[in-house]
Amino acid sequence: MIVGIDVGGTHTDAVLLDNFEIKKTAKVLTDRENLIKSLIEVTEEIFEGEDPGELEKVVLSTTISTNAIVQGKTDRVGMILAAGPGLSSEMLRINEDTHFISGYVNHRGIRVADTDRGEVAGIGNIFKKEGIDHVGIVGKFSTRNPGLETEIGDIINDRFRHISFGHRMSGNLSFPRRIATTYLNAAIWDTYNAFVKNVMEYVKHTKTTAPIYILKADGGTSEISQSAGYPVGSILSGPAASVMGILSLTNGSKDAVALDIGGTTTDIAIFAGGTPLLEPLGVTIEGHKTLIRGLLTRSIGIGGDSRVRYEDGRLVIGPERDGPAAAFGGPSPTPTDAMIALGLTNIGNLDKALKAVKEIAGVKNYSIEEMAKEMFDLVCRKIISAVNEMLREINNKPVYTVHEIFEGKKIKPEVVYIAGGPARPMAPYIDKMLGFPSCIPEHAEVANAIGAALARTTTELTLLADTEKGEMTIAEEGIQTGIPRGFTREDAIGICEDKLRERALRMGAQEDDLDMEIIEDQVFNMVRGMGYTAGKNIRIKAQVKPGLIAGFKKEELNVRR
Amino acid sequence: MSEDKKKTGLIFFPAFDWAISPTHPEREERLLYTQDQVFEEGLLDLDNIVEFKPGLATIQDINRIHICAPDAQSVITQSHLISAGGAITAAEKVMQKEVDNAFALVRPPGHHAMRIVHGARGFCNINIEAIMVEYIRHKYGPRKIAVIDTDCHHGDGSQDIFWHDPNTLYISIHQDGRTLYPGSGFPDEFGGPNALGYTINVPLPPNTSDEGFLFALDNLILPILDEFKPDLIINSAGQDNHYSDPITNMSFSAQGYAILNDRLSPDIAVLEGGYSIETALPYVNVGIILAMAGIDYSHVTEPDYDPDAIRQTPQTSRHIEQQVSYIYNLWKNRESQRAGVVKGGEYARRDKSIFYDTDGISEHQEETVRICDECGGLVTVNSRASTGNRIFAVMIPGQSCPACRKKGEEIFESTNKGSYNYMYFQDRDRDIFLVK
Numbered sequence A: 001m002i003v004g005i006d007v008g009g010t011h012t013d014a015v016l017l018d019n020f021e022i023k024k025t026a027k028v029l030t031d032r033e034n035l036i037k038s039l040i041e042v043t044e045e046i047f048e049g050e051d052p053g054e055l056e057k058v059v060l061s062t063t064i065s066t067n068a069i070v071q072g073k074t075d076r077v078g079m080i081l082a083a084g085p086g087l088s089s090e091m092l093r094i095n096e097d098t099h100f101i102s103g104y105v106n107h108r109g110i111r112v113a114d115t116d117r118g119e120v121a122g123i124g125n126i127f128k129k130e131g132i133d134h135v136g137i138v139g140k141f142s143t144r145n146p147g148l149e150t151e152i153g154d155i156i157n158d159r160f161r162h163i164s165f166g167h168r169m170s171g172n173l174s175f176p177r178r179i180a181t182t183y184l185n186a187a188i189w190d191t192y193n194a195f196v197k198n199v200m201e202y203v204k205h206t207k208t209t210a211p212i213y214i215l216k217a218d219g220g221t222s223e224i225s226q227s228a229g230y231p232v233g234s235i236l237s238g239p240a241a242s243v244m245g246i247l248s249l250t251n252g253s254k255d256a257v258a259l260d261i262g263g264t265t266t267d268i269a270i271f272a273g274g275t276p277l278l279e280p281l282g283v284t285i286e287g288h289k290t291l292i293r294g295l296l297t298r299s300i301g302i303g304g305d306s307r308v309r310y311e312d313g314r315l316v317i318g319p320e321r322d323g324p325a326a327a328f329g330g331p332s333p334t335p336t337d338a339m340i341a342l343g344l345t346n347i348g349n350l351d352k353a354l355k356a357v358k359e360i361a362g363v364k365n366y367s368i369e370e371m372a373k374e375m376f377d378l379v380c381r382k383i384i385s386a387v388n389e390m391l392r393e394i395n396n397k398p399v400y401t402v403h404e405i406f407e408g409k410k411i412k413p414e415v416v417y418i419a420g421g422p423a424r425p426m427a428p429y430i431d432k433m434l435g436f437p438s439c440i441p442e443h444a445e446v447a448n449a450i451g452a453a454l455a456r457t458t459t460e461l462t463l464l465a466d467t468e469k470g471e472m473t474i475a476e477e478g479i480q481t482g483i484p485r486g487f488t489r490e491d492a493i494g495i496c497e498d499k500l501r502e503r504a505l506r507m508g509a510q511e512d513d514l515d516m517e518i519i520e521d522q523v524f525n526m527v528r529g530m531g532y533t534a535g536k537n538i539r540i541k542a543q544v545k546p547g548l549i550a551g552f553k554k555e556e557l558n559v560r561r
Numbered sequence B: 001m002s003e004d005k006k007k008t009g010l011i012f013f014p015a016f017d018w019a020i021s022p023t024h025p026e027r028e029e030r031l032l033y034t035q036d037q038v039f040e041e042g043l044l045d046l047d048n049i050v051e052f053k054p055g056l057a058t059i060q061d062i063n064r065i066h067i068c069a070p071d072a073q074s075v076i077t078q079s080h081l082i083s084a085g086g087a088i089t090a091a092e093k094v095m096q097k098e099v100d101n102a103f104a105l106v107r108p109p110g111h112h113a114m115r116i117v118h119g120a121r122g123f124c125n126i127n128i129e130a131i132m133v134e135y136i137r138h139k140y141g142p143r144k145i146a147v148i149d150t151d152c153h154h155g156d157g158s159q160d161i162f163w164h165d166p167n168t169l170y171i172s173i174h175q176d177g178r179t180l181y182p183g184s185g186f187p188d189e190f191g192g193p194n195a196l197g198y199t200i201n202v203p204l205p206p207n208t209s210d211e212g213f214l215f216a217l218d219n220l221i222l223p224i225l226d227e228f229k230p231d232l233i234i235n236s237a238g239q240d241n242h243y244s245d246p247i248t249n250m251s252f253s254a255q256g257y258a259i260l261n262d263r264l265s266p267d268i269a270v271l272e273g274g275y276s277i278e279t280a281l282p283y284v285n286v287g288i289i290l291a292m293a294g295i296d297y298s299h300v301t302e303p304d305y306d307p308d309a310i311r312q313t314p315q316t317s318r319h320i321e322q323q324v325s326y327i328y329n330l331w332k333n334r335e336s337q338r339a340g341v342v343k344g345g346e347y348a349r350r351d352k353s354i355f356y357d358t359d360g361i362s363e364h365q366e367e368t369v370r371i372c373d374e375c376g377g378l379v380t381v382n383s384r385a386s387t388g389n390r391i392f393a394v395m396i397p398g399q400s401c402p403a404c405r406k407k408g409e410e411i412f413e414s415t416n417k418g419s420y421n422y423m424y425f426q427d428r429d430r431d432i433f434l435v436k
């Protein structure tokens, strides 16, 4: 048995899967101030009468980290940046407690200026005096040489509760994103770790020995105690759960579009051959562009309850929601009312829906039907144009080799999966406008919890080897070690896969789920002077990609005819 | 620096799988560290910097500007279509006003490629800026365009292409040709008889530093631009003036490059040479991008930057001052010199011997231009190369006068193919390219 739990903004849903079939579902109201309470409530409800010994694992998709960031319930973080030349410090400063030091490394990971111990210790003193307990240390190009960051850490280590290191966040380049990621990681450290502690304590009270997993932004899971070192990994798990839910309900293997049409927003995700696409560098949260690995999703401010009105003679939808649809007692006409008025669905109060639509039909002297048609049409068109825009962006992503320019793979969706309240009335129109068939997964109401339950453990690693320097780094693991001159690409791939396997298993992956792939594989001859080959610059990135756990065999959901 | 942020388009194409040969300066690794620096600085996340994928140039785009022997397909690789396409994409984004300016950070380069192309010279097969310039005119109509070539080498290819064109002001600032490839680019190379003064060469002595470049910019290039009043300014942005460049001898810095682009304020910049790939290019390119985008670049310096160690000598400064005032006078007196050059003839002819160092081809050319007060003048070229190709080309300039066009059509019609392998007819205004 596997339990998946999804903490949503209003409800917390749980699903109990027995041999991959839904055996039971449960739902409680989310107590935003006390998520643990909601988790315990829903767990007790779903476990009522079950044998804890049968439980294989529990997977949580929780908003604890997201909420901490969105609601600004963050701790003060002292930031130490080793920036070197480049953007001005004013553009890099992330808070008032940001300090710059003189040491730095260059793009090849070569240390250009050393750490000034006195300077670092002095900054440590300032933090102490200010009562700061959390520190973030971030160097430009620290993924190429983590040594400088750890050295800074060693100077101040014993004086602070927690230090987040930039090189541990991701192997991707982007100093500003590394700064933001490290800052957020340190800022929600206490909140997240308190949450983990509470969960562990609760688990101790129950009789189960099953492991607890957390769903991450990339649609993969991590064992909860392993996730404690990287709190930001668990942000935005809600959208990730939704995408993984659609994947588990459809078990699709094609290029596809997934739409989740909610009350206020519509979320769009894209699958390439059944695998959800990831953000190229990392997700964005509250205006912070980060290096946090996450699923590529777009959210537009249009849903079934969006307010519809005329502005300067133009019909406008959303992004605000005044309340429920008029048919359910809300104050303004909404797309849901239009669908009711058109007879596409028979929920709610028809008279109220018609009345609301009629209110704005006068502006253009439309009949109620014409008005409802106009509203419905606009909603569909807005969603379609967002989908097409997203596909266009993905398929026009810059590439850097001649081969990719001429042979690069394009996403060509063959199906659109539609979940959410208005899925059924909208599907026939949306698929016609997109030009490929739609399909509506069943049990969509507990999709998020199912998605969490069936997601596999994911992770990635970046290996950089520079045979001229005779050094190799795997930043995410803090590895920085010597290599022989004859080190090859094959050696690099072998080590990267080994380390990736170790990391995934440590995070709680099952052997069967280690679906590893090399996602970056570049070797450059480094030529110096007049044609002298000084060494090789080898760059390998490997991942366990997002997907469903092994053993889950469901027939691919058929598209509607 | 200027205060205003601008929306800058970046077309980045490092061609990580293309090289002239594995250890050639034009190899896969060339823009690797530039990519690292640009990515690590997070420039593509800035609100006012947008990256675009390069489009592909077409064979028609090439034939609008070049005569390739035997044809365009056989002198290029796919990579050239992308780098020329990248320059065109940069132009499109600017012309469509999607961005305020754009930088095509692409390779392979192009400014040594001349009008007639038998092969590769100076690492260049086709002239990507010239192709872009003609694309702009083809799609958006006649434009007065200034191309400022800031590569360390004289842009002899661009000079050859723009030589007879009074609507393109071509200014090349470079290391003195007596000390560097291709050995040309002296002030007396001043444009053809119908475009006298619209080619300007500014040779600078070896070891010229920021001071000297910026002096020439402020006292020569910017004043001439003020007078020419171009619709578009293009920086043919080579980065081999850098003090660490392995194949040149200048002392320019990343700060110097950034300041130059800030003051020149090009609408479009296109990468040319620059082979100090590890110690210069990452910083120079970040500096140029920030300067174009109107973002503080004052912290962009090479790790080993020491302005005092590379500062030009007082003699160099004096030499540059004299050079600048000499050239500015040439420009001022361009009209009055024309009579002396034309000498009342109907045609002017020049003979050229061209060596394609990259491909080891030699070519001899006789180029004839019709003296014309109305347009750039009909040009015919008779060329034979060591490849065995003998060709004859008739080229009608853009914004041509009826007389030049008529004459050109007659010549193409009446000339016997005889011993030529190929004969070409190129009419830019009508976008016609014929081969017989």
Ligand SMILES: [Zn+2]
Pocket (backbone or CB within 6 Å): B151, B152, B153, B238, B240, B272, B273, B274
């Ligand atoms: Zn050059």
Ligand SMILES: [Zn+2]
Pocket (backbone or CB within 6 Å): B372, B373, B374, B375, B376, B377, B378, B400, B401, B402, B403, B404, B405
């Ligand atoms: Zn004429």
